[in-house]
Amino acid sequence: MAKLGVLLLNLGSPASTAVPDVREYLKEFLLDERVIDSPPLVRNAIVRGLILPTRPPKTAAAYQRIWTPEGSPLVTVSEKQRDLVAAGRDIPIALAMRYGEPAIAKVIGKLIAQDVDRLFVMPLYPHYAMSSYETVVVRVMEEIAAQKPAMDVTLLQPFYQDEDYIEAMVANAKPYFDQGYDHILFSYHGIPERHLRKGDPSHAHCLARPDCCESCHPAHHTCYRHQCFATTRAIVAKAGIPAEKHSVSFQSRLGRDPWLKPYTDFVLEELPAKGVKKLLVMCPAFTTDCLETLEEISMEGKESFLKAGGQEFAQIPCLNASPPLIKFLNGRIDQWIAQ
Template structure:
């Protein structure tokens, strides 16, 4: 057996130039699990977005770009290196969109003679536009390019003790500085996608207080899993319910997305008298445009303009030692399972059932 670990993150433009940002946005937004409408309508929507959005996004990327490149790519590569050193095994990195691409990475692994791979999506919470699309893409590429590879997949880990512990310890220096309120800002998704990933078709956003009433739907419910992470974090640090809240950022278009919206919640908190606001983004394990620019820069401006006084953003897990340790444990357990359960590459393993979407 020749085992390896594959980490998959979202991705980034190759540079903050308008052409590279346009190329990235086109690939990202044309994914039928991101904009989940029929192909012709999706092509029209994306075409309209690509008229102006690349220039705006390129400017935003320029504000957070480093001499080494995209923060998300640089951090992910550092995590890859540290995990490889701890495991003593091959650890590869791929991005769902752009580079390093999943096909190129799988091709390289196959050429190295790797025959067992444990996939760890760098998305703690199940969403069709992040976790699900990454898993499905890897499965498709493995089945086509390297069917001899036996693939196991790390399940979503929104309440995994190692993940929660790493979140808390990475946030502790900021928690100890003092604050009035802690805002958990998760990436938003359209409400229709929450309903689509509900296998019962009768619970999510239908049942009163659906996220806190036990249901099989929770295995693939992004909203429930976000609240679960926030609640465990708050409980374990002893934070009273009136000192924290949850919001969702980065909405696109006019359809209803998960509420409350982060930008509106930041302004509301300032207007309600909160003077010292602390923001954490647990859905992102690596700092990126959405955390550094949207939350770190624009969020701060929104809070101060609404009357707040002190604003701080807790960095993502990035390369925190406890996060690397958590990944190591996931990898070792996953590879051990692969040895004991020689399943085929087409078997998703311990991943919740993937929701079908309209073919592209």
């Protein structure tokens, strides 16, 4: 009988807020060809010549603002997720990060040492993007091919409009919705526009027309923008949010190339002039709070909104280790086991 195992996956974090650790993390992250998808020589010049000499101290300072006594919020919360999913199960439930520790290669080695030969790989990314879901899946499959190519692997597919995931998102946000709001901003992590075009199998649909995300097309299976809009529509419908009281934006851009628009930082500065005084921000691209939600949105974003004339600001926490997320993950594991 096959020995079952589950592998939860997320982005990763520096080992500490020390500048050398942050530099090492940024190097691994930004040299990934699916993050900065320029030719190798260009990518190396950008990362080693422009980014690593200047950016690590600034990024380290940002991490210092959110770091806890236990360490990185992303890692410590992910560990709680793993432990809660593992509770009551008699199969190995492992956790690995695409960058940093616990490293994918080591964790897969440990699963193999436990005789696991049927593995459920669960990237905790609701949406497909080459710089998130794709890169972590490719890395996992490379390691399995190197260490145990005969292993039976099942992948959790992007769950951006899964009914149970949407229900978990709404349940998690309900206490904030119930307090009232002028507007809800759905802020998703941005990606370069060229990533959409690269992922479009036709190379003629994504961003080629204003309604590309609404018109049915095979590109939507790997179209991050379409999937973000689909998640928003599903949450809005489930929670009964009025059309005039929500919008979508994209955050965390890097470099000068065009990224998905509108940009969150611009939107936060514009909303007060449109009469929005009490703002809620949801970040559905993230299952776990991290630098991009805790610092970029809850600190920098809040400051920008209030300076522009807003009065009340709240970032609705990610699902983190909440019962709705654990229920969702356990449900998908149970479905896999039953196959």
